Amino acid sequence: MTTAETAIRSAGPDDVPALVRLIESAYRGDSSRAGWTTEADILDGQRTDDEGVLAVLEDPVSRMLVVERDGGIVACCQLEHRGAHAYFGMFAVSPALQGAGIGRQVLAEAERYAAAEWGTTEMHMTVISVREDLIAWYERRGYRRTGETSPFPYGDERFGIPRRADLCFELLVKPLT
Template sequence: MQATTATDRFAFRAAEPADVDAIVELVQSAYRGEGSKQGWTTEADMLDGQRTDAAGVSALLAAPGSLVLLAESGARLVACAHVECQGVTAYFGMFSVSPQLQGGGIGRAMLGEAERIARGEWGCRQMQMTVISIRDELIAWYERRGYRRTGVFKPFPYGDERFGIPKRDDLRFELLVKAL
């Protein structure tokens, strides 16, 4: 794994079980509640409740072919993402950047590092992810990085509060893909 970015502002590393609580806190801060509105990735207008929990993150850490990638600045966790090898395809998810630091290039670097690992270390030829389909600004950000909308949709898990409490009834996920 690459030690630092070209700007040396933060270092990448694989998460360990001791990181679970900090990961949950970061993910929650990026997507839910009033504090998440400091950044542009918030889902607070669409969803209440949790985005993830300690059991979910622990399961990702324990799963074969699964990596929770962290970006740290000093001792501070500033970003995370889950990357999973699924044969020739890698899945990218749980992507979170501290709301106060969004727009500063950390997310772009994190996505690039995840793609590098998937391609260079795992031999994957494609990265895919699911994004809430009404997140136009977020989808446009991914499109500028080479991802394309597929028109393949998956239902939102209404009724399963592990994924949040919906504030609207038109949520669904769209599959985005990029050749690596």
């Protein structure tokens, strides 16, 4: 997708510092409170780091899509090819731009890419189960709750420091055909 001011492209190693700043700003700390996707009330600590983002970029079955606007990265997502389905993660939109439709564009492009480039028939993602507003946003875009959960990695600070004891991930799925 390209318009006069916005372009979506695959990320490269030079993008790592900007991607980490964007992801952290969208989910952690006071800056994240400017948007609606903050996890600051349920998690402290980091969301990702340079090594985590670089690992995605170096993985041959993954892509990191970025949205550039006016020379800066304002949104991103990770796609991972997992056979018949793709996994969608590391989704972030600058808090100052949340609610402006960029997230919908990124999600639609990710779905298009996964189906067209990899031939996948479903998109999968995991969302922290207490994030009801975020889950509802995905449901409005055709994702369904499966009821399948996986444990939150308590004790692994690479994923944040939980502020509550009831966190787990819920699998959401959407057909792409």
